[in-house]
Amino acid sequence: MRRATLLLTMSLRNVFRNRRRSLFALATIAMGAVGLFIFMGFNRGLMNQYRANTIRARWGHGQLYVQGYRDRAHPRPWEHWIEDPSAVMAQLRTLPGVLDLFPRLTVSAILVAGEHTVAGQGEGIDGAAEAGFFTQLNYRQGGDFRDRADGIVLGEGLARGLDVQPGEEIRLIVQGGEPAPSSAALRVTGIFHTGSQEFDSRAFRIPLGVAQRLLATDRVESIAVALGEVEAWPAFAEAVRASLPNLEAVPFDELDRIYYRHAVDWLDAQFAFIRGIILLVVFLGIFNVISMAVLERTREIGTLRANGDGRLAIALGHILEAVVLAAGWALSAGPLRDGVAMPPAPGITRSFRIQIELALGDALEVLGLAALTAVVGCLLPVWRAVRTPIADALRHV
Amino acid sequence: MSLYELRGVSYRYGRNGQAVSALADVDLDVEAGEFLAIGGPSGSGKTTLLNLLGLLHAPDAGTIRLDGRDASALGERERTRLRRERIAFIFQSLNLIPVLTAYENVEYVLFSRPLSSAERRRRTLDALAAVGIADQAGRRPQCMSGGQQQRVAIARALVRDVGVVLADEPTAALDQVTGRAVMDLLKRLNRDRGITFIFSTHDPRILAAADRVVHLADGRIAS
Numbered sequence A: 001m002r003r004a005t006l007l008l009t010m011s012l013r014n015v016f017r018n019r020r021r022s023l024f025a026l027a028t029i030a031m032g033a034v035g036l037f038i039f040m041g042f043n044r045g046l047m048n049q050y051r052a053n054t055i056r057a058r059w060g061h062g063q064l065y066v067q068g069y070r071d072r073a074h075p076r077p078w079e080h081w082i083e084d085p086s087a088v089m090a091q092l093r094t095l096p097g098v099l100d101l102f103p104r105l106t107v108s109a110i111l112v113a114g115e116h117t118v119a120g121q122g123e124g125i126d127g128a129a130e131a132g133f134f135t136q137l138n139y140r141q142g143g144d145f146r147d148r149a150d151g152i153v154l155g156e157g158l159a160r161g162l163d164v165q166p167g168e169e170i171r172l173i174v175q176g177g178e179p180a181p182s183s184a185a186l187r188v189t190g191i192f193h194t195g196s197q198e199f200d201s202r203a204f205r206i207p208l209g210v211a212q213r214l215l216a217t218d219r220v221e222s223i224a225v226a227l228g229e230v231e232a233w234p235a236f237a238e239a240v241r242a243s244l245p246n247l248e249a250v251p252f253d254e255l256d257r258i259y260y261r262h263a264v265d266w267l268d269a270q271f272a273f274i275r276g277i278i279l280l281v282v283f284l285g286i287f288n289v290i291s292m293a294v295l296e297r298t299r300e301i302g303t304l305r306a307n308g309d310g311r312l313a314i315a316l317g318h319i320l321e322a323v324v325l326a327a328g329w330a331l332s333a334g335p336l337r338d339g340v341a342m343p344p345a346p347g348i349t350r351s352f353r354i355q356i357e358l359a360l361g362d363a364l365e366v367l368g369l370a371a372l373t374a375v376v377g378c379l380l381p382v383w384r385a386v387r388t389p390i391a392d393a394l395r396h397v
Numbered sequence B: 001m002s003l004y005e006l007r008g009v010s011y012r013y014g015r016n017g018q019a020v021s022a023l024a025d026v027d028l029d030v031e032a033g034e035f036l037a038i039g040g041p042s043g044s045g046k047t048t049l050l051n052l053l054g055l056l057h058a059p060d061a062g063t064i065r066l067d068g069r070d071a072s073a074l075g076e077r078e079r080t081r082l083r084r085e086r087i088a089f090i091f092q093s094l095n096l097i098p099v100l101t102a103y104e105n106v107e108y109v110l111f112s113r114p115l116s117s118a119e120r121r122r123r124t125l126d127a128l129a130a131v132g133i134a135d136q137a138g139r140r141p142q143c144m145s146g147g148q149q150q151r152v153a154i155a156r157a158l159v160r161d162v163g164v165v166l167a168d169e170p171t172a173a174l175d176q177v178t179g180r181a182v183m184d185l186l187k188r189l190n191r192d193r194g195i196t197f198i199f200s201t202h203d204p205r206i207l208a209a210a211d212r213v214v215h216l217a218d219g220r221i222a223s
Helices: A002-015 A019-059 A085-092 A127-133 A156-162 A208-215 A230-243 A257-296 A298-306 A311-328 A360-387 A390-395 B046-053 B076-086 B102-108 B117-130 B146-158 B176-193
Strands: A062-066 A098-113 A116-125 A138-142 A151-155 A169-174 A182-193 A203-207 A222-227 A247-251 A340-342 A352-354 B004-013 B020-030 B035-039 B061-066 B087-090 B164-168 B196-200 B212-217
Touching: A002 A311, A002 B102, A019 A257, A019 A360, A062 A230, A085 A098, A085 A222, A098 A127, A098 A156, A098 A203, A098 A208, A116 A156, A116 A208, A151 A156, A156 A182, A169 A208, A182 A208, A203 A208, A222 A230, A230 A247, A257 A298, A257 A311, A257 A360, A298 A311, A298 A360, A298 A390, A311 A360, A390 B046, B004 B046, B020 B046, B020 B061, B035 B046, B035 B176, B046 B164, B046 B196, B076 B087, B087 B146, B102 B117, B102 B146, B117 B146, B146 B164, B146 B176, B176 B196
Parallel strands: A116 A203, A151 A182, B035 B196, B035 B212, B087 B164, B164 B196
Antiparallel strands: A062 A222, A062 A247, A098 A116, A098 A169, A098 A222, A138 A182, A151 A203, A169 A182, A340 A352, B004 B020, B004 B061
């Protein structure tokens, strides 16, 4: 115990032995490690913000479908939708983590406004409920129809094709389950854009009740789910499997595989590369500083070995010093509160500010990585020094 | 049985390029409790002989027996262990660890032994007292005079109680008065404690203090 204390004391004092050099060493580790720490915080913030935007733009934390529904196309899809959605949603609300539920269905329609007629594909949604959760949809003009029973929002291209503005009326004609087409008169409340011109040229949203009436069904195609937190999804999905086995729970990153999942994988690969570069810089800095320190103490090392200390014991003392040095900076990073402005992420039309999310886990990881880098960086010079013949080490100046 | 028995010991430097003979065919016996000086001009092989006696090198040829055991055939690890058990050093340039106090410098070499902390403390304070610097225990080397630092180095050599102390030019870095005092101290420790001292020097006044002097010239024992 006393030896360990003395070794630690020695390491601490050695750190202050050549203050300028230690300061450079500390600065090297600190810059690298704090840079890495902030980078990880930035990365975490970016990923979390991107994830939150993706969830709140359209998908929710995931969606529920009838088992097998997504596997193939159906000539009369409404016959394969979720039956008795009110009862299903009542049961879903009892499951862990559920914040809100959003029943939806897809509807194809002919939209008529004055002389203009355009085909479109839209969704029937619970406007009031969705307005509270899906906050990331971008409106060029107007906004959600919320609880208006006759409201409709249109994609930018579709609105342009119909030549309508918010407040104007249009008629929807739908060929549903009945032999004759059904229709409804609706008033435009908003015009949105998603960034996908193809989507915006045919997409619209109408109240769920209107869509059900037009399709002559009381079913819903899917139920989007809002949870208290993303991490609650696996438990929720497991509960769905157990209590509603005819439903399939699909997480948002599976639904948005093309944009979100691939973007995350792509960014992760980039971040890993940058992290590697930062670690390499820290490693080279440490290697240089420790090499100098060890070279300066070659004679001391020779003395210790002449007095019967083993190579390993001496090396451990120097490695401990590197660890002490590496640990010195660990808590020096202050939280950055202002965030960093980011351009729109793939699949999302809004730019956003990244909060650099400094997390204890990241701090521990960076501490570990920098300490490991410092230790690895000192291994070679220390090993070379302790392997120097003792007589040569004693002569070293 | 002699403490040291050297037979036909040779050592060369620069094995891979041009080899320079540092010691050639040296025979030497050292008895326990001797106060032995190795004299000779610079480059005569004094330090090399001390290094061989201290088991810092293995000889290129010949045998070195310590306590009757052939130490020249031992591997690095065994030599380290034997050195730890039997041999202590005093260096010309002192080689104290500057970040440790006098007490800690002396105590440090005891960590390789299974001693209780009380016993380690007792031995450390005894060693410092034996060289007359117990009152300097808390000071670091850079805050001490050359003579005081050399006394710390001597205390460090004594504390392990190994019986053999090798000193390479122990007074070379000291002024004449301090050097004389250090030699008197070594002599007293030799007489009172029976410690074997083998030291190199080229100072004739220091040589005069020795019980026996071995003169080296060009790597061979001249007398």
